[in-house]
Amino acid sequence: MVNQQFNFAVHILTVLAVTRSVVDSQTLARSVNTNPVVVRRLLQALRAAGLIETQAGKNGGAKLARDPRRITLLQIYDAVEPRPVLAMNERKAARHCFVSCNIKTVMATVAEGAETAVRKHLRGITLHRLQQKIRRG
Amino acid sequence: MVNQQFNFAVHILTVLAVTRSVVDSQTLARSVNTNPVVVRRLLQALRAAGLIETQAGKNGGAKLARDPRRITLLQIYDAVEPRPVLAMNERKAARHCFVSCNIKTVMATVAEGAETAVRKHLRGITLHRLQQKIRRG
DNA sequence: TTAAGTGTAATAAACACAATTACAGTTTTG
DNA sequence: CAAAACTGTAATTGTGTTTATTACACTTAA
Numbered sequence: 001m002v003n004q005q006f007n008f009a010v011h012i013l014t015v016l017a018v019t020r021s022v023v024d025s026q027t028l029a030r031s032v033n034t035n036p037v038v039v040r041r042l043l044q045a046l047r048a049a050g051l052i053e054t055q056a057g058k059n060g061g062a063k064l065a066r067d068p069r070r071i072t073l074l075q076i077y078d079a080v081e082p083r084p085v086l087a088m089n090e091r092k093a094a095r096h097c098f099v100s101c102n103i104k105t106v107m108a109t110v111a112e113g114a115e116t117a118v119r120k121h122l123r124g125i126t127l128h129r130l131q132q133k134i135r136r137g
Numbered sequence: 138m139v140n141q142q143f144n145f146a147v148h149i150l151t152v153l154a155v156t157r158s159v160v161d162s163q164t165l166a167r168s169v170n171t172n173p174v175v176v177r178r179l180l181q182a183l184r185a186a187g188l189i190e191t192q193a194g195k196n197g198g199a200k201l202a203r204d205p206r207r208i209t210l211l212q213i214y215d216a217v218e219p220r221p222v223l224a225m226n227e228r229k230a231a232r233h234c235f236v237s238c239n240i241k242t243v244m245a246t247v248a249e250g251a252e253t254a255v256r257k258h259l260r261g262i263t264l265h266r267l268q269q270k271i272r273r274g
Numbered sequence: 275t276t277a278a279g280t281g282t283a284a285t286a287a288a289c290a291c292a293a294t295t296a297c298a299g300t301t302t303t304g
Numbered sequence: 305c306a307a308a309a310c311t312g313t314a315a316t317t318g319t320g321t322t323t324a325t326t327a328c329a330c331t332t333a334a
Contacts, residue, residue, distance in 0.1 A: 001291050001320045002224040007244055011226075015236045024310065031234045035293050040311065056311040057301025073247065083290095085222040085255060089144040097168045099152045102271045107144060109270075110210065110262060117254035118222060125247060133246075134239045138289045138322045161279065172324050177280065193280040194332025220321095 005080040008032050009042050010130070013076060016052065017068040017131050024061035042080065049079035068128035077122050085118050086111040142217040145169050146179050147267070150213060153189065154205040154268050161198035179217065186216035205265035214259050222255050223248040 011032050016023060025036040025043065032039065043062050046052045051071055054062045064071075088111055093100040148169050153160060162180065166173040180199050183189045188208055191199045201208075225248055230237040 002220065003291065004224055004226050005291090006223065007226040010244065010247075011236065011240050014240060015234075018236055026310090031231050031237045033228045033231055033237070036311095037294070037313085038292060040313085044312075054311070055301080056299075058307095058309040059302060060300080060310045062311095083139065085251070086143065087139040087141055089141055089148070091170045094168050094170060097152075099148065099155055099271060100168045100170070103148050103151060103267075106267055106270045107147065110259075113258050114222070114255045117258045118251045121250050121254045122247075130240075130243055133243045134236060140322065142322090163279090173280095174282085174325075175323065177282085181281075191280070192332080193330075195276090195278045196333060197279045197331080199280095 003082060005042060005045075006077055006082050008034065008038070009046060009076050009080045010073065010127075012039065012042060012062075013046065013051065013064070013071065013127055014130055014134065016062060016064045017071075017127050018134070020064070022055065022059070022061040022063045028062070045079050045081070046076070049075060051075060051079060068131055069126055071127040072123050073125045073127075073130075074119055074122040076127075077119070084111055084115055086114045140219060142179060142182075143214055143219050145171065145175070146183060146213050146217045147210065147264075149176065149179060149199075150183065150188065150201070150205075150208065150264055151267055151271065153199060153201045154208075154264050155271070157201070159192065159196070159198040159200045165199070182216050182218070183213070186212060188212060188216060205268055206263055208264040210259040210262045210264075210267075211256055213264075214256070221248055221252055223251045 012028050015028060015031055025039040028043075029036040029039045043052065043054055047054050047062075047065075051065055052062045053065045054060070086107075088108060089104060093104065095101065149165050152165060152168050162173040162176040165180075166176045169176065180189065180191055184191050184199075184202075188202055189199045190202045191197070223244075225245060226241060230241065232238065
């Protein structure tokens with residue numbers, strides 16, 4: 001099973017951007033094709049990041065907290081805190097081995113560079129831009 | 138469980154680059170801190186990519202097939218064929234929903250851009266460079 | 275010919291993520 | 305104020321992915 005929280009989160013926010021109104025987790029879940037509880041957990045993360053507002057109770061749901069032009073995919077990415085794009089090796093080194101003792105630090109730098117590259121890419125794309133693309137079919 | 142084939146593969150190749158000799162899967166496995174069979178599976182992938190040569194039988198093992206200056210992290214990455222850095226959503230869209238029907242295509246473009254960014258980063262790092270870094274402690 | 279390897283299949287174990295159930299709490303509306 | 309319709313969240317189960325392990329046929333050097 002692959003982690004799709006980022007996909008789900010972007011999907012949810014796009015729906016909110018398109019509808020420009022309060023949408024409940026049930027409706028969002030149907031659009032994403034997942035469970036309402038999964039959606040609500042993501043909504044918590046997005047709310048914590050200040051991207052949406054939620055409202056409990058009857059006629060409750062979620063809505064965007066700001067203009068889609070001011071929401072980047074990087075903000076969404078950070079909100080759901082995915083795993084690093086290149087996984088780090090957490091296992092302990094073989095003490096007798098030169099390479100084993102130092103590879104982790106070196107690879108951390110490599111992973112960091114990859115992370116930076118992806119973040120830069122995501123920072124350049126706004127939710128508004130996604131909306132436009134979707135409108136064009 | 139997190140996919141660490143890329144980490145393992147780079148680790149293995151670094152050992153081979155440092156030792157400049159034939160190393161058996163048992164020894165490599167101890168350095169990586171994993172199982173010899175896991176190592177041998179990776180060695181198959183690296184051999185298929187032309188990065189190493191393997192030899193069966195007594196005193197067998199693996200050795201580099203070319204100069205570490207001519208092995209990039211991208212080649213290693215491609216050899217082990219990891220998952221895309223940003224997962225795609227494979228579930229079917231809700232037909233009644235505008236966003237649901239189009240988000241996949243749009244996100245595919247986003248994921249592609251992220252992939253390109255990471256690949257560009259990895260292409261700029263050679264195995265030789267890793268070796269140097271490790272030597273400096 | 276034997277010892278020490280690789281190559282590879284099959285299976286089990288560990289783990290991450292999503293789905294589901296359940297229910298307490300909140301808010302609107304009649 | 306009571307009922308309906310939500311959110312918030314814990315707990316559990318289901319499913320898929322990856323690594324670990326076992327087993328053994330095959331290869332090669334000595």
